[in-house]
Amino acid sequence: VKSMCSHPTNSDLLVSGSRDGCFALWDLRCKSSSHKKEFCINSTGMVKGAHLSPLSKRIRRRKAASSSITSVLYLKDEITIATAGAPDSALKFWDTRKLKAPIAQASPQSDPTNTTEKRAHGIVSLSQDSSGTLLTASCKDNRIYLYNILQLDKGPAQSFSGCRIDSFFVRTMISPDGENILSGSSDGNAYIWQVNKPQVDPTILKGHDFEVTAVDWSPSEIGKVATASDDFTVRLWNIENNRCSNASSNATSSASRVKRRVTAFSNTEAKERLEMNNEPESPQKHSSVNQSMPIIRTPETQKKTASLSSSLSSSEEDKVCERTPETAVNSPSSVLNPPSSVKRRTIRDYFLVTP
Secondary structure, X not given: OOXXXXXXXXXXXXXXXXXXXXXXXEEOOOXXXXXXXXXXXXXXEEEOOOOOOHHHHHOXXXXXXXXXXXXXXXXXXXXXXXXXXXXXXXXXXEEOOEOOOOOEEXXXXXXXXXXXXXXXXXXXXXXXXXXXXXXXXXXXXXXXXXXXXXXXXXXXXXXXXXOOOOOXXXXXXXXXXXXXXXXXXXXXXXXXXXXXXXXXXXXXXXOOOOOEXXXXXXXXXXXXXXXXXXXXXXXXXXXXXXXXXXXXHOOOOOOEEEEEOOOXXXXXXXXXXXXXXXXXXXXXXXXXXXXXXXXXXXXXXXXXXXXXXXXXOHHHHHHOOOOOHHHHHHOHHHHOOXXXXXXXXXXXXXOOOXX
16 A cells, blocks of 8 residues: 545545555445454455556556556545556546546646657655645656646646655645645755745755655644654754745755654663662661751740750750740740740739730
């Protein structure tokens, strides 16, 4: 399987394209006729040799790569599927209710069936904006073609160049608002074009070391994109349109980027971290904490403190700070705890009188 796409509104419906030149429809709600325990489903529809010419279909032995379905796309109308393949640069549109033949076809060439006009290059990826009117097709001729779904007979409305597409793994995505096109490239960069200004040089996002294969726009935050590369990194970009440089100056854009690489700890390092977390705390730490804690005394414990302080050495007595009788009587806690009977001198000491 080379490409898959889900239905715009029903996640149970899928379309897949494979290297054997077939694309198939799938319904996850359909039960399999197999009695095995593993989960498997049968396709609800299939088209074989979708992008092979009649002459090629007569050839029994043919390499799978030359007939591969490279990209499939469920359109926003919910009943049409767009397919693209490696044999040619043609786009074919199919009605899911009747898969015998394509209902429409589009190509950068004036006549897609005329192979002598110029060399046919395979289509790498397809994408569509949120409105469903614009569709992009990245081609092996290092160009990205923009189609209007309502005017397929007129061919591509615009074409964009500047990137390098050497493999069928480089993807292209149009922004949800249909104003910009983001594409990976085999030169290790990502490119952004403005749809309404195809003649303007694209913005270059430099930072990867190898071929940039997967790209996508943030669905909720405008101006944020993600790129993935064969250098095992995913980069998040925050595009600033007012500070972008042109590709002709061979300079990178001023968009900030965040590099994310997710790696797991080795077994040795993981054991060391686990042992560090399970180590018991040394008693010295507890003793230092106890020494630094302040001594809090109440009137109830003054008797015990007085008897204990008499047994302490002279050096230890200097460290113990006790309350004076005046502060003990005048403290807020003395209202609830009157002075002990040992210290009572007059009758006023037996009764607390408030003015």
